[in-house]
Amino acid sequence: KKPLSFIGDIFNEYNDLKDVYDENRILKEKLDSYVNVESENEVLQSEIKKLKKLTEMDYLPNDYKTKAASVQIRDQTNWNDEITIDLGSMNDIQEGMAVCDSKGMVGVVSTVSLLTSENPSNQIPVMIINGDQTIYGLLKNYDVNKKVLNITLLSGIDKLEKNAKVYTSGLGGDGKCPKGIYIGKAKKLVTQSDGTTMTLTVKMAAQFKDLSYVSVVKKVNGNEE
Numbered sequence: 001k002k003p004l005s006f007i008g009d010i011f012n013e014y015n016d017l018k019d020v021y022d023e024n025r026i027l028k029e030k031l032d033s034y035v036n037v038e039s040e041n042e043v044l045q046s047e048i049k050k051l052k053k054l055t056e057m058d059y060l061p062n063d064y065k066t067k068a069a070s071v072q073i074r075d076q077t078n079w080n081d082e083i084t085i086d087l088g089s090m091n092d093i094q095e096g097m098a099v100c101d102s103k104g105m106v107g108v109v110s111t112v113s114l115l116t117s118e119n120p121s122n123q124i125p126v127m128i129i130n131g132d133q134t135i136y137g138l139l140k141n142y143d144v145n146k147k148v149l150n151i152t153l154l155s156g157i158d159k160l161e162k163n164a165k166v167y168t169s170g171l172g173g174d175g176k177c178p179k180g181i182y183i184g185k186a187k188k189l190v191t192q193s194d195g196t197t198m199t200l201t202v203k204m205a206a207q208f209k210d211l212s213y214v215s216v217v218k219k220v221n222g223n224e225e
């Protein structure tokens with residue numbers, strides 16, 4: 001009887017250990033599932049905040065409408081040059097339309113050619129509200145080291161007012177990049193070596209580090225809702 005009792009005890013201990021093992025496995029699976037759900041929830045909360053900010057674009061004129069887009073591709077080799085969004089011609093999106101984040105303009109529709117590109121495919125017409133004076137220019141390029149935009153001025157300026165604001169001028173001719181989209185604040189006026197050409201540096205309002213969602217901007221015509 002004693003050997004049989006001993007073997008019975010071993011089986012009981014084995015079954016107890018197996019029950020504990022199964023419970024631990026189930027608890028671990030539940031914990032892993034909880035961690036995954038918590039991570040997904042954190043990501044979703046972050047996405048919701050970004051989308052909410054896009055609905056608060058109070059710097060745009062009232063006669064503009066926007067279409068929110070998700071950034072699908074931002075290749076590391078062209079990080080400062082372009083992004084690919086999930087809207088296109090089927091959504092009535094046309095080349096040259098302005099693209100913004102919650103704080104200001106980030107680029108124009110091509111793929112989306114970013115303002116931070118060192119060699120932009122086109123020069124966007126801009127205007128600088130300098131006190132009572134409005135000055136016009138062309139967005140030339142982006143200085144990666146100084147992290148500022150360079151704008152070639154088309155008219156003279158005597159004194160640059162502090163924090164003069166820079167907007168799109170809408171003078172591109174095709175009307176796809178409309179007037180009055182905020183770009184940033186003027187920082188410094190530079191006279192080039194030829195003594196005649198003046199360049200203005202601008203600190204952009206938009207945040208380019210994390211472009212998950214953007215809005216394509218279109219001017220609303222009188223017959224549009």
